[in-house]
Amino acid sequence: MAGATQSRLVEGDTTLTDAVAAVAVGLSATLFVLAVAAMFERVSLTGTLVGLPTVTLLGGLLVALGGTVAAFGLGSWVGYVETDPDATAGLIASFGAAVPWFVIGGGVVSQTLGLGTAGGVVGGVVAGGVAFVATAVPREDVGSTVPLGALLAFVGAVFLTGTIGPDWLWDLGWEQQASITAEFLVPVATLFCALYGGWAAAKAYGRFGARGRHMGAYVLVYLNALSIVAFLFILIAFVVVRGLPGLLHGVRIGAGVGPQVFGSVQLPVYVPFVMNGVALLNDFQGVLPAIVGTIWLVVGAVLFAVPLGVGAAIFLTEYAERGRFTQAVEVATNGLWSTPSIVFGLFGFAFLIPRFGNRKSLLAGMLTLGFMLLPLVLITSREAMLSVPDEYRDASAALGVKKWQTIRSVVLPAALPGVITGVILGVGRIAGETAPILLTMAGGTFVPGGQTVDVIGGFEFTGSPPFVANPELLQATSALPYQLYALITAGVGLGSNVSDPDGFRWATALILLVVVLSFYAIGIGARYYFRQRLKHE
Amino acid sequence: MSNSQQTTSQHQTRTTDSDQSLETTSGETVEETEEAWVEYDFQGDAKMVAEDLDVYYGDDHALKGVSMEIPEESVTALVGPSGCGKSTYLRSLNRMNDRIDAARVEGSVQLDGKEIYQDGINLVELRKRVGMVFQSPNPFPKSIRDNIAYGPRKHGDIETGLLARMLGRDDSEEERELVERALKQAALWDEVQDRLDDNALGLSGGQQQRLCIARCLSVGPEVILMDEPASALDPIATAKIEDLIDSLAEEYTVVIVTHNMQQAARISDQTAVFLTGGKLVEYGDTDQIFENPQSQRVEDYITGKFG
Numbered sequence: 001m002a003g004a005t006q007s008r009l010v011e012g013d014t015t016l017t018d019a020v021a022a023v024a025v026g027l028s029a030t031l032f033v034l035a036v037a038a039m040f041e042r043v044s045l046t047g048t049l050v051g052l053p054t055v056t057l058l059g060g061l062l063v064a065l066g067g068t069v070a071a072f073g074l075g076s077w078v079g080y081v082e083t084d085p086d087a088t089a090g091l092i093a094s095f096g097a098a099v100p101w102f103v104i105g106g107g108v109v110s111q112t113l114g115l116g117t118a119g120g121v122v123g124g125v126v127a128g129g130v131a132f133v134a135t136a137v138p139r140e141d142v143g144s145t146v147p148l149g150a151l152l153a154f155v156g157a158v159f160l161t162g163t164i165g166p167d168w169l170w171d172l173g174w175e176q177q178a179s180i181t182a183e184f185l186v187p188v189a190t191l192f193c194a195l196y197g198g199w200a201a202a203k204a205y206g207r208f209g210a211r212g213r214h215m216g217a218y219v220l221v222y223l224n225a226l227s228i229v230a231f232l233f234i235l236i237a238f239v240v241v242r243g244l245p246g247l248l249h250g251v252r253i254g255a256g257v258g259p260q261v262f263g264s265v266q267l268p269v270y271v272p273f274v275m276n277g278v279a280l281l282n283d284f285q286g287v288l289p290a291i292v293g294t295i296w297l298v299v300g301a302v303l304f305a306v307p308l309g310v311g312a313a314i315f316l317t318e319y320a321e322r323g324r325f326t327q328a329v330e331v332a333t334n335g336l337w338s339t340p341s342i343v344f345g346l347f348g349f350a351f352l353i354p355r356f357g358n359r360k361s362l363l364a365g366m367l368t369l370g371f372m373l374l375p376l377v378l379i380t381s382r383e384a385m386l387s388v389p390d391e392y393r394d395a396s397a398a399l400g401v402k403k404w405q406t407i408r409s410v411v412l413p414a415a416l417p418g419v420i421t422g423v424i425l426g427v428g429r430i431a432g433e434t435a436p437i438l439l440t441m442a443g444g445t446f447v448p449g450g451q452t453v454d455v456i457g458g459f460e461f462t463g464s465p466p467f468v469a470n471p472e473l474l475q476a477t478s479a480l481p482y483q484l485y486a487l488i489t490a491g492v493g494l495g496s497n498v499s500d501p502d503g504f505r506w507a508t509a510l511i512l513l514v515v516v517l518s519f520y521a522i523g524i525g526a527r528y529y530f531r532q533r534l535k536h537e
Numbered sequence: 538m539s540n541s542q543q544t545t546s547q548h549q550t551r552t553t554d555s556d557q558s559l560e561t562t563s564g565e566t567v568e569e570t571e572e573a574w575v576e577y578d579f580q581g582d583a584k585m586v587a588e589d590l591d592v593y594y595g596d597d598h599a600l601k602g603v604s605m606e607i608p609e610e611s612v613t614a615l616v617g618p619s620g621c622g623k624s625t626y627l628r629s630l631n632r633m634n635d636r637i638d639a640a641r642v643e644g645s646v647q648l649d650g651k652e653i654y655q656d657g658i659n660l661v662e663l664r665k666r667v668g669m670v671f672q673s674p675n676p677f678p679k680s681i682r683d684n685i686a687y688g689p690r691k692h693g694d695i696e697t698g699l700l701a702r703m704l705g706r707d708d709s710e711e712e713r714e715l716v717e718r719a720l721k722q723a724a725l726w727d728e729v730q731d732r733l734d735d736n737a738l739g740l741s742g743g744q745q746q747r748l749c750i751a752r753c754l755s756v757g758p759e760v761i762l763m764d765e766p767a768s769a770l771d772p773i774a775t776a777k778i779e780d781l782i783d784s785l786a787e788e789y790t791v792v793i794v795t796h797n798m799q800q801a802a803r804i805s806d807q808t809a810v811f812l813t814g815g816k817l818v819e820y821g822d823t824d825q826i827f828e829n830p831q832s833q834r835v836e837d838y839i840t841g842k843f844g
Contacts, residue, residue, distance in 0.1 A: 391675035394675070395676075395749070399752070400688070400692065400756065405691050409687070409691065533736075
């Protein structure tokens with residue numbers, strides 16, 4: 001109470017109360033991590049953790065966290081803990097507390113008490129309303145801790161008492177079979193409770209008031225950012241763990257075991273999965289044709305789309321007078337970017353294929369994906385060029401330098417990192433695209449044998465115009481996303497002697513992920529290089 | 538930004554709208570300007586001559602019938618309150634107003650007796666001869682060397698071998714000399730000679746502005762237009778720029794726009810005062826303008842009573 005009118009100017013040493021609040025924040029972070037881990041089955045709900053059944057442990061931690069938070073708020077209210085609370089916790093906190101209590105109230109009344117939907121709504125409104133009032137009306141220290149502490153304690157108690165155990169199942173009783181399992185509910189409930197508990201605990205750690213709200217927001221935002229990283233990491237780890245066995249199937253290391261590259265160098269490792277195609281007599285099957293196909297596909301699409309897109313962006317930003325025409329181009333570009341990929345695929349199928357020898361071909365796939373990439377390259381290049389300061393253009397013009405030379409030597413280099421960002425984003429999209437290549441490039445069955453498309457070696461001179469031909473470009477070939485799709489839906493391409501089809505599929509997914517992320521890495525590296533050249537060296 | 542269609546070179550009979558010129562922003566009626574105040578007799582030749590120059594931005598009549606002769610190898614200061622047209626006047630001397638879509642120029646500007654507002658004018662040559670330094674330092678995001686050599690390279694004034702260009706090392710002897718000469722003229726050589734390949738954006742604001750002056754010098758101008766070149770700089774950097782301008786006046790014709798009365802008094806040989814409404818009110822020897830202005834409004838302005 002003492003701090004209600006006068007806040008401390010100088011922070012004291014860490015006190016016991018600080019420590020309690022900090023432990024509460026740490027506890028909620030732990031719960032958050034446990035919830036994420038449980039959601040992705042890294043922690044088994046039926047198993048045990050540090051000697052306790054997992055659900056019981058989660059329940060205990062929730063009760064402890066809720067109790068600590070509520071105790072802190074009440075301690076502040078009776079003046080035991082020195083804080084600077086505001087008069088009320090505010091509307092946002094009140095709604096925040098009302099929503100989970102509405103869900104709990106509704107669930108308990110309609111399901112546990114069996115009063116049906118109408119009763120559930122009434123129960124939810126009552127519980128939510130009580131939580132709203134309990135948050136909004138009292139002073140901030142009580143309002144922002146007690147309703148949320150009670151929420152945590154309630155959920156924790158449900159877990160502790162075994163009301164919701166690992167085997168719990170709520171059959172929704174719909175026409176289609178639908179049910180909510182403990183495997184889903186427990187992690188999700190824990191996750192939300194951890195967020196609420198962390199929020200309240202952080203407010204308490206900041207001793208409420210403006211600083212408390214700042215801490216609360218900080219913890220929420222930080223946990224959200226962390227969860228983004230966590231989801232990405234988990235996704236990659238998931239694919240890697242499942243895919244590695246298939247990838248490493250039949251690996252040999254030693255002098256002279258690998259295939260020859262560049263004519264004479266013999267690799268000392270042999271990884272059949274990425275060095276073989278699919279063939280009847282292979283000891284181990286692999287996806288090399290698909291890898292090479294994907295890489296050529298992306299290279300071709302980029303070579304097609306980047307000059308066109310950047311050129312159009314230069315025209316729109318530097319030359320065209322702003323007016324109806326540029327607006328029309330802008331609208332068309334945005335529309336093109338949101339066009340579904342299957343439509344591009346159909347266009348390629350109906351327009352390109354009849355013009356390229358009436359069969360699916362690498363060239364048709366490249367152009368189709370190039371058309372898809374074009375609008376994004378145009379949009380981002382244009383943004384990047386618009387953000388190049390006009391001072392550069394003025395300075396160049398004042399030196400008497402012509403417009404095109406200015407664009408080439410000043411505007412484009414300054415815009416290059418932005419252009420590359422656009423290409424990175426676009427490549428990320430098209431490299432994993434399945435539908436268009438399904439229709440334009442990949443055959444109904446796999447290219448037989450270990451045929452890896454050899455674009456460079458495929459060029460040959462002919463006696464009649466256009467004097468250069470490349471049959472390889474006009475061949476159907478495979479690409480990783482399509483191969484994965486075919487493997488999953490039809491088991492095509494496995495051959496008869498793959499001992500572990502699931503491992504093979506996961507390994508294909510892993511390689512697709514690696515290839516796409518490699519494109520990202522190359523793009524980010526290039527962007528970094530060009531940015532460095534623009535900045536201090 | 539297309540050229541030439543907004544700019545016409547015909548000499549129009551000047552429509553004197555003296556009613557407008559009598560009003561200040563506060564609406565009070567003030568003395569009428571007299572033609573004699575802007576007639577400046579100087580010794581030597583005129584480098585640039587503007588006659589009855591009018592500039593419009595859309596419907597906005599930004600510059601009204603300015604006639605002014607700029608003497609060779611001297612510093613001419615343009616002073617006046619914001620929005621009085623002095624920057625507009627400066628930018629019409631090398632046709633930078635062409636780059637503004639809505640701008641329209643009427644009247645005549647001559648460089649060494651040659652009309653620059655006529656069809657078939659070679660803008661590249663004009664801007665090589667009439668260089669410009671801007672208000673905020675605007676070096677390119679390139680190395681110091683590339684900034685200086687940029688103009689000459691683009692104009693083909695430096696021979697760069699094909700091999701050198703492919704390796705990105707076109708530092709021919711000729712280019713090295715040109716970069717050194719320009720940087721020495723701009724009094725920057727001693728500070729940057731060991732780091733010519735560093736990015737120019739790593740320099741301090743004052744160094745960047747001197748780099749911009751060096752870049753302007755690299756194409757061999759005869760006239761240097763400066764639009765408040767020191768307004769974004771601290772006093773020490775400003776003093777260096779002023780010293781630099783002083784030494785440049787021995788060889789070049791410098792026209793400088795400034796808000797700073799003391800600066801104008803320190804560095805310029807003659808001063809032109811523009812006042813609200815886009816009119817040149819008084820033009821003459823700097824000492825005379827600052828010590829004994831003929832116009833009451835000019836005296837009020839330079840003593841800080843209005844503006």
